[in-house]
Amino acid sequence: xxxxxxxxxxxxxxxxxxxxxxxxxxxxxxxxxxxxxxxxxxxxxxxxxxxxxxxxxxxxxxxxxxxxxxxxxxxxxxxxxxxxxxxxxxxxxxxxxxxxxxxxxxxxxxxxxxxxxxxxxxxxxxxxxxxxxxxxxxxxxxxxxxxxxxxxxxxxxxxxxxxxxxxxxxxxxxxxxxxxxxxxxxxxxxxxxxxxxxxxxxxxxxxxxxxxxxxxxxxxxxxxxxxxxxxxxxxxxxxxxxxxxxxxxxxxxxxxxxxxxxxxxxxxxxxxxxxxxxxxxxxxxxxxxxxxxxxxxxxxxxxxxxxxxxxxxxxxxxxxxxxxxxxxxxxxxxx
Numbered sequence: 001x002x003x004x005x006x007x008x009x010x011x012x013x014x015x016x017x018x019x020x021x022x023x024x025x026x027x028x029x030x031x032x033x034x035x036x037x038x039x040x041x042x043x044x045x046x047x048x049x050x051x052x053x054x055x056x057x058x059x060x061x062x063x064x065x066x067x068x069x070x071x072x073x074x075x076x077x078x079x080x081x082x083x084x085x086x087x088x089x090x091x092x093x094x095x096x097x098x099x100x101x102x103x104x105x106x107x108x109x110x111x112x113x114x115x116x117x118x119x120x121x122x123x124x125x126x127x128x129x130x131x132x133x134x135x136x137x138x139x140x141x142x143x144x145x146x147x148x149x150x151x152x153x154x155x156x157x158x159x160x161x162x163x164x165x166x167x168x169x170x171x172x173x174x175x176x177x178x179x180x181x182x183x184x185x186x187x188x189x190x191x192x193x194x195x196x197x198x199x200x201x202x203x204x205x206x207x208x209x210x211x212x213x214x215x216x217x218x219x220x221x222x223x224x225x226x227x228x229x230x231x232x233x234x235x236x237x238x239x240x241x242x243x244x245x246x247x248x249x250x251x252x253x254x255x256x257x258x259x260x261x262x263x264x265x266x267x268x269x270x271x272x273x274x275x276x277x278x279x280x281x282x283x284x285x286x287x288x289x290x291x292x293x294x295x296x297x298x299x300x301x302x303x304x305x306x307x308x309x310x311x312x313x314x315x316x317x318x319x320x321x322x323x324x325x326x327x328x329x330x331x332x333x334x335x
Contacts, residue, residue: 038248042202076170081108100130143200145298160310177211190319198295217333291319
């Protein structure tokens with residue numbers, strides 16, 4: 001049974017599926033203090049090329065076929081050209097495919113670090129349209145939480161995990177993106193087997209900054225937050241201990257609040273970027289959300305006056321518990 005759930009809402013209540021310049025390098029060993037944030041933001045990300053999210057079968061006179069899959073295309077491939085024409089988004093690809101006929105079409109795809117040429121023979125459906133049998137993805141939007149901000153450089157980090165395609169589970173190839181101001185307008189409480197979510201209303205006219213990187217440890221970029229708290233020291237991983245801690249999160253409007261949690265387990269050899277397990281103990285947060293819910297990923301974790309890391313996932317079997325990544329691993333990814 002899958003025991004974790006990505007907290008970024010790829011199909012957020014406010015919009016569609018669900019977080020400048022390149023981010024300034026932030027070497028983990030070069031930063032002594034950062035501002036912990038906890039504010040909810042709207043996240044828009046556009047992919048570099050068009051990602052293959054999945055395949056469909058086409059009913060033909062000879063039976064059901066899946067042309068792209070049969071030609072060797074895989075979920076997670078990124079289509080970057082059709083013939084000699086470069087492709088930047090799904091609209092360009094759909095327009096280029098409008099003139100398909102029975103002739104094979106040459107697609108250039110990026111798979112990991114390789115570029116491959118695939119010859120795909122379209123199939124004709126009962127309505128007479130020629131199709132390749134692929135589902136496409138060229139961007140996502142959603143709501144998430146900012147973990148830290150560096151007022152001196154304008155650099156920020158959020159989510160604590162990457163933005164992945166829902167169908168393929170692959171990290172979305174990054175082209176550009178932005179974060180905007182957002183309000184939390186409703187909360188769906190978490191329950192065993194059914195993680196809750198923050199329902200957010202982003203304001204696309206109030207852009208806070210631009211994304212520079214989408215990684216497995218978070219999204220990073222540069223922004224201008226007009227009002228922030230004070231910078232606090234960063235915890236070394238060896239300093240983190242079992243026991244009381246707190247998180248900063250926005251679960252109502254734009255108000256960032258501090259909530260009590262317990263660090264109940266520490267992974268000294270983390271796997272899948274897990275560093276610790278949290279248990280929510282704050283009665284206010286339990287009453288509002290039932291614990292950790294989607295949209296809270298990125299909420300900063302504090303202990304002993306230091307920034308420890310960020311909330312990343314909820315435990316599906318128990319919404320009061322979740323996982324966190326260390327701030328040092330996030331900064332390594334930002335660099």
